[in-house]
Amino acid sequence: MSERFRAMACSDKCFRSFGIAALVLCWFSCGMFLIYPVFLLHKPAHRCRPLFNSSEKQADLAHQQKNGTSENWQNNSSCYEHSPHRNVSETCSLGWVYEMPEGHHTVVTEFDLVCDNDWLKPLVSTMLMGGMMLGSLVGGVLSDRFGRRPIFLAGVAGNLVCAILLALSYALPVIFIWVFAGGMFNIFRISSSVVLLQESAPNRHRSLLLLLQMSSFSTGSAILPVINYLFPDWRHTMYTMAFVSFCTCAPAVLVVPESQKWVATRNVNTKTTHDMPCESQTIVSSTKEKEPKNMNRKANKNPKFLMLFKRKFLFRRLLALVLAWTSSSFSFFAISYNTDHLGDNRYVSASLAAISEIVGDILLFFITRKIGYRYSYTLLTTFAGALIFTTPFVKYSNAKLGLALAICGKILVSASYSLVYVSTGDLVPTAVRNQVYGIVAFVSRMSLLSMPFFLYLGEKVYEPITYFVMTFMLIAAGLLYLILPETKGEKQPNSLYDAKQQERSRLNTQCKFGGSNENI
Template sequence: MAAPNDILGRLAGFGLFQKRIIAVILFASFLAGPTSFVSSVFAVYTPPHRCYVQELDGQETSSRKTTKLLSPTDSNVSDIISRYIPTENGADDELRWSQCYMYNNTYTGNSTANNTIKCNNGWRYFKEPGEFTASMEFDLVCDNAWVVPLVASFMMIGLMLGSITGGYVSDRFGRKTASLTGMVALTVSTLLISFTPVWIGIHLMTLVQEFANIIRMASGIVLLNEVCPNKYRHRISVSNILLSSVGSAFLPLFAFCFRNWRYMTGALGIVQLFALLPAIFVLEESLKWLSQNGKQKQLKKILYKAAELNKIDLKETDMTELKKEPSQNSEEAGEKDTNKEKLSYLHLIKIPFLRKRIIIFSLAWLSLSSSFYGLSLNANNLKGNRYLVFLCVSGAETPGHILSMLTIQKIGCRLTFVIFNTITGVVLLITPILQSVNNVAVIACNVVGKLFSSGCFSLLYAFTGDLFPTLLRSQSYGACSFVARISGGLVPFVIYLGTTVHESIPYLVLGIFAITSAFAMYFLPETKSQPLPDSLEDARLQSRYNSHFAVCKQTNTRTL
């Protein structure tokens, strides 16, 4: 007798019904892309600054205020500033004006008068015309500088909580419920960031924002995988992440057009409404999830709707045939598959073959989160125009996803990850060597690293769900993403060490992580041309085909 998936695929077909759902999810990913780094990179960006000195700055009118803080070694710098501001060595060992101290008295050459005190009248920010960030509004510098990397940590905490919560909600209440909930919360939290009167509000709303975004993204990926036929599954999954990256590349444009951080975040919140409204009317629940949970009434209703949109003649006899198939809730299936209705995160640890997979995937997500977000957050520390630098680093994601999509079709997900993440690790390790040679070479290494790490990022979203049964699929994403955010929460402080201790530290840490996870990934089975596993037994059988060549040779003939 045909497998349940074969019957569902035949009854529902693949047409307008599925393509509408795919289009809405892809469109939502595109519009949500710019929200990921809006707070951590642009909203709390800190421009060059020094203590505000009335004698120096009070006499300048707004029309002739300088926008660039010249180095003490610059030939054009005025000698007057040295009477009020001391110098210090930055993290790159270059001489600069002190950012937090000023002379107690005008320096006269007498050592007794050369005493410094903390800035007692605020700071002078050397910003671009019209630029106004949260760091400037709330003076997040000097003693309050720790607040800036903390916002990225809140972002990672939100991703961590959203990962573990979203996986459970998606598997327990459905893909559609989780996806719509995430989209609503993302829209509201992004809008609220622009109205917060205190800096802690940015942190809390960024936490909610990323909490919602990861729920939207993970449940959307699972829904895409379960809607698409096998031959399109990986391509559509990678396309989802690809469009998110294309959307991220528009963030510098948003930041450039809306120089005020409140206008920028408010505009991004309004943009989310364009994805939320069509999603409410178009998204439908996954047929796989309904079937595995025995929700026959809702399954029948959606099947008839799908058949109508896809112009398929669906008869009552077809529905009778579907009901005859063994389901997750039958006694036979329960005995064979450890009562699937109660599968939870604990089964990912209790069942040996699932435990091996979740550990390897967790390591892969751990390293990828570190390198991917580390390269993004480090964009502000690279020399050059920050809008163009971020655009170059973010723009590298698009060809990375395309290259990943093409490579997956040739050699599968596993070997693609091994190759891509090894290259990422090597590029990161050689970057410190080039730092003393040429800044353009450092930016180029960041771009190459972002290209291959982004390719791995989309690959993991496509690959992770392939090795877990339907009622653990979303929870597998949640568990891996949860573990990944542990390192993600520490990445901003690793980047901070690069600015305060030595600039090579972030690259060395991230590079070692990447190579280690690439080695571990080789021990997972390949899933090229294979259908998604419905049951634990389906997932267990995948381990028999551990090589790429074996998978290609013994391709399962079941199709969705």
């Protein structure tokens, strides 16, 4: 069946359009599986469960009436139980009472991740980021080796299975395992689907389609608060997310073919191309015609992965992209995971934060049309850093104004995050495109491992700490991004020579192009 689909994709533009639409739709559930810890790890107000029995309670009430006090067993602190009658203060030995409506359950309330076990709460988020980090590295290598489509299918199936097994788990270590595995498979499908869309979309519509994919991601994030509101038990929320994932990704499994650019790259040095799909034959022919005769021989002396480190211009781009991904992803998830502390209603705060991502994608579409990718990223990160820096100080005096600043900062951060997703594939050759996505995502996920603990540190010590870190990273990444060439409206580089040609659009760059290839 897949061979028939691939043949149709080469001859039937309508069928190819269905494949692109399916890739956009599949991202609807990707957003849910990246921010679900916001609701699964919600920590409501709590107090110690009363230690004494009903007779002791009556004696306690009599003691209060005699002494004219109003303190009773309900005034136990969140981590210590206290009885004025017995004059004792001890750790909660019988568990906690959580101030949540009946039927509402989270991982925190089910496993009592409060007080002495409070550190386990950010560890759950860290396991998700760890899975995403491993998936970024492994998925990129496997996708460039075995193809985009097989890794995409593995990501869809694996993420669905992990979501169901997570909902069926009744032990915290098992939850850690499935959260980690789910994060890995979700990144498999995210990274491979981005590259599939980039390499399948027409050049003139590529940026718009990628932004639509990002908007689909944001829409799924905005729907998640509604799902959790309708299904307040965290297990039911996971079942619903798995069902939505199946419905939105099933069309992509059926109609998305393999990337013809990847097929062409794998066969560019073969002597026969008659058994290749027609689009791949065209790509191979055009690539061989425009490259210098010694280009392929020189590029193939080194493994593809090492090419990124041995070519100075590629290594320079890789460094700038790593910092851009790290700053944007850290700030994006830090604001998303901190919505519990941005407003009184977590559903409203989370919905506003998710809707702001859609606004950010719309803003990005118009601003990149005017000034391109390079200046857009610097402008977005600079203003985002300024807004984020002022948010914690304003929030202390005016909570609503602080929420508004945080949402505005989230709009700009989301736009910058979408921009690096869109532009990364335009800066590297096809042969290493998915590996580059894997490398930059892997390094950025390393910073995300510490992100939950930065939020925990801000909660326990000094809240503005996390905001200061975000501000510094965003401004530094925005300045470094200026060294990259402008790729807005340009064709994606199929070869190392194409990527080198992009250096002409760098700021203050003096490069020689033409017959000499000694710098390539």
